Amino acid sequence: MSEQNKEPRTVTVIGAGTIGLSWIALFLGYGLRVRVNSRRPEAERIVQEGIALFAPFLPEEADRLADSADRLEFEPNLETAVADADVIVENAPDNLELKQELFERVGKAAPAGALILSSTSMLSPDAMGARMADRSRLVVGHPFNPPHVVPLIEVVAGEETDPEAVREAVEFYRSVGRVPVVLRKQILAFAANRLQNALLRESIHLVREGVVTVGELDEVVTNSIGLRWSTIGPFHAFHLGGGEGGLRKWLTGRAVGMEQGWELLGRPRVDDDLIETLVAQAEEAFGDKTYAELVRSRDTKQLAVLKALASVAPNA
Structure with missing residues (x-):
């Protein structure tokens, strides 16, 4: 056949x-x-x-x-x-x-x-x-x-x-x-979700501490690291962050206090009060649209990013 x-x-x-x-x-x-x-x-x-x-x-x-x-x-x-x-x-x-x-x-x-x-x-x-x-x-x-x-x-x-x-x-x-x-080895929750969970943990911590609201946190991400990560990954980004010296320069110079920075990251407890705070702020930020409307908005934007990236030369 x-x-x-x-x-x-x-x-x-x-x-x-x-x-x-x-x-x-x-x-x-x-x-x-x-x-x-x-x-x-x-x-x-x-x-x-x-x-x-x-x-x-x-x-x-x-x-x-x-x-x-x-x-x-x-x-x-x-x-x-x-x-x-x-x-x-x-x-x-x-x-x-x-x-x-x-x-x-x-x-x-x-x-x-x-x-x-x-x-x-x-x-x-x-x-x-x-x-x-x-x-x-x-x-x-x-x-x-x-x-x-x-x-x-x-x-x-x-x-x-x-x-x-x-x-x-x-x-x-x-x-x-x-x-x-x-993946080269088995690990609980794999790679992408572990990265997502790490960012989510700190996002929840920042909201709980009153630094930003749920809606503002999303604006922070989509207008900074989210935009950056749609084109290059974390290691690529910090390789560029090191300038002409690349990742080695960044790790041995500008990132001297990196481990100290890790110690500052929050460990929020997901209790009833936190859940109510997050849900209330999410409803305020996103609750004026139906699930179908939110899905269409998300997929329209994500598809636009993929099409834009596909239109760029591979080695650009």
């Missing part, structure tokens, strides 16, 4: 929450056959609404939604949903016992050659696949929300993961326009 006449790969998406919906829209946009496995009785309505919300913000090359109705199906039975799938993308809540039971069932029902991917934000393949007879095809592919817009995928292998499965995972994510980065 030629490539042109070849049937599209079947991807079973387990879960129709925020991440699952984003994956569904992206996979359909790239011409894949998508089978949705969800226990939600209103899954079909939720998925259709999700596709409509996310469609305008898919990558330009993801233009295959016109015939997506013929490639989208729903199967509430897990075993049936994965029985002939080429790729399985799991998006269940990060509950270890739940994941272990789910992957035990998937392992028994899926084809031997199926690629089994988990969108977990913190659990290891070894832990999730503990009850599988063969976990060699289980790979973590942690996306950064929303995965139909944000390209990064953190690929994490377990001790028993077949290197070929990792290679296939990288190839699969690249085929749908994502940027996979294979």
